[in-house]
Amino acid sequence: xxxxxQFESVLSAAQSGADWALTTLYRDLHPPLVRFLLAQEPADxxxxxxxxxxxxxxxxxxxxxxxxxFRCWLFTIARRRLIDLRxxxxxxxTTPVSLDQLIDRPDPADAFAGVETGDALACLGALxxxxxxxxxxxxxxxxxxxxxxAVTGRKPGTVRVMQKRALERLAELVPLDAEVHVTR
Amino acid sequence: xxxxxDLDTEMQRLPLDANTADRLLAGSIAPxxxxxxYAGVATLLAAIGDSPGADEPVGASEAVASLGxxxxxxxxxxxxxxxxxxxxxxxxxxxxxxxxLAGTTGLAFxxxxxxxxxxxxxxxxxxxxxxVPGPNSNAGDHPNVRGKSADTAVTSNSxxxxxxxxxxxxxxLTGVAKGxxxxxLASDGKSKAGQEHGAPVAxxxxxxxxxxxxxxxxxxxxxxSAANTASDGHSSAGSDNSADGQSHRP
Numbered sequence: 001x002x003x004x005x006q007f008e009s010v011l012s013a014a015q016s017g018a019d020w021a022l023t024t025l026y027r028d029l030h031p032p033l034v035r036f037l038l039a040q041e042p043a044d045x046x047x048x049x050x051x052x053x054x055x056x057x058x059x060x061x062x063x064x065x066x067x068x069x070f071r072c073w074l075f076t077i078a079r080r081r082l083i084d085l086r087x088x089x090x091x092x093x094t095t096p097v098s099l100d101q102l103i104d105r106p107d108p109a110d111a112f113a114g115v116e117t118g119d120a121l122a123c124l125g126a127l128x129x130x131x132x133x134x135x136x137x138x139x140x141x142x143x144x145x146x147x148x149x150a151v152t153g154r155k156p157g158t159v160r161v162m163q164k165r166a167l168e169r170l171a172e173l174v175p176l177d178a179e180v181h182v183t184r
Numbered sequence: 185x186x187x188x189x190d191l192d193t194e195m196q197r198l199p200l201d202a203n204t205a206d207r208l209l210a211g212s213i214a215p216x217x218x219x220x221x222y223a224g225v226a227t228l229l230a231a232i233g234d235s236p237g238a239d240e241p242v243g244a245s246e247a248v249a250s251l252g253x254x255x256x257x258x259x260x261x262x263x264x265x266x267x268x269x270x271x272x273x274x275x276x277x278x279x280x281x282x283x284x285l286a287g288t289t290g291l292a293f294x295x296x297x298x299x300x301x302x303x304x305x306x307x308x309x310x311x312x313x314x315x316v317p318g319p320n321s322n323a324g325d326h327p328n329v330r331g332k333s334a335d336t337a338v339t340s341n342s343x344x345x346x347x348x349x350x351x352x353x354x355x356x357l358t359g360v361a362k363g364x365x366x367x368x369l370a371s372d373g374k375s376k377a378g379q380e381h382g383a384p385v386a387x388x389x390x391x392x393x394x395x396x397x398x399x400x401x402x403x404x405x406x407x408x409s410a411a412n413t414a415s416d417g418h419s420s421a422g423s424d425n426s427a428d429g430q431s432h433r434p
Contacts, residue, residue: 017256022248030244039232053247057254120231138209139233145206164205167225171200174224 007067015061026053029074036075036140039121040082040133048085052078068147075141076151079133126173131166134159292316344370 013021033052038045055077063073124132130152137148145163149156198219200208207213208226211233215226291297292305299319309316348370357365360377367375 014255015259017252017259019248019252022251022255023244026244026248026251030247050247053251054254057251058258060255061259120228123228124232135209135229135232139211139229144210160202160206163209164200164202167205167208167222168200170225170228171221174228 007070011063011070015063022057025070029071032140032142033074033078035121036136037078037082039124039136039140040129041085044085048078048081052081055081071141072143072147072151075137075143079151123170123173127166127169131162131169134163135166135170138163 010021010024014025030049030053034045034049037048037052041048052074056074063070065073124135127135133152134148137143137151138145141148141151143151145159146156148154148163149159152159154162198221200219200222204213204219204222208218208222208229211230213226215223215230218226288297288301288305289309292302292309293316295302295317297305297319302317302319306316306318348366351369352362352366355362355365364375364377367377
């Protein structure tokens with residue numbers, strides 16, 4: 001953990017409702033959780049993160065496992081919340097958008113001219129959703145390929161193939177002569 | 185094919201292997217160490233994974249306070265069903281035992297339990313001062329003792345069988361007399377074997393005609409006469425037994 005505390009002691013205290021332990025967990029995991037959700041649902045990411053933490057609080061007493069398992073559990077809940085949101089949205093009536101509005105949308109490849117964090121996240125929109133999700137879980141969630149497989153319900157080999165294809169697709173999008181710089 | 189002298193931007197992008205892709209995503213490969221054509225990807229991944237740092241998230245204290253309340257209320261909710269569950273299990277077990285006892289006692293009063301169970305119930309309830317029929321009250325004239333193989337063997341050896349066996353091996357009688365004696369003993373005197381057939385006739389020879397001659401002192405001509413009558417004198421039956429040896433052959 002970022003605080004250097006043993007996860008077992010933090011988890012045990014958090015399960016009894018200790019504020020310091022909950023604060024430790026929240027401070028460690030809330031930033032990547034929000035970034036994961038915002039990358040896929042920019043308008044609803046914050047609300048989804050709150051719902052995920054409420055789910056975690058409800059099920060915390062029954063959780064058993066180490067830090068890696070806790071991180072997997074957290075992102076599994078987040079992924080299910082995303083799926084629920086998209087299902088709900090699919091049932092809603094959509095508002096038609098004129099063609100003129102669509103013409104003004106930026107090309108995802110333009111973001112690579114000068115890479116900033118927000119632009120980089122937006123560029124993942126050029127990937128198929130499943131591949132973008134795997135990249136986000138790997139890079140933002142800090143999960144390895146086996147943990148991503150567990151979270152997404154796929155086989156580890158499938159995840160490795162999908163992440164390789166995602167990087168190849170991103171490499172096609174990045175101009176070879178692009179000057180890449182990161183703004184933090 | 186690009187030569188070593190080419191710039192990175194001029195080099196052709198090589199296919200990515202799975203292990204390198206895995207390391208790129210894990211952040212183990214810096215952009216300058218990335219395979220040709222993947223430096224931009226490595227930078228992009230670093231930008232995506234860029235953490236805002238250990239700063240306190242906005243509204244963290246309020247969020248944690250609400251989370252703590254939810255955790256504590258969830259613990260209460262988790263504990264309550266457990267108590268309720270244990271209580272309901274205890275009630276269920278008590279009801280089952282009560283019903284089983286009442287049912288067994290009722291069957292015992294009715295005498296409908298199996299023999300062994302009825303016996304146990306009768307004994308136990310008898311110690312409590314409750315009179316319950318025993319296992320043999322409904323047995324009628326059936327024996328109330330369960331037979332055993334060993335008992336049967338002893339009875340057989342000490343009874344009629346042994347007497348018959350002794351008679352068969354020790355008597356001086358032989359033949360029909362011995363059989364009749366054994367049969368009489370075995371049937372408790374009901375058998376008439378060897379008693380109503382008169383004295384045995386000694387067999388002088390093996391021929392039927394000879395037997396008749398002997399029995400009738402040579403006067404047995406009845407069969408011959410009957411044969412002659414039936415055949416109008418053509419029968420030769422008994423011709424050999426004729427006293428004078430004359431032949432009636434035409």
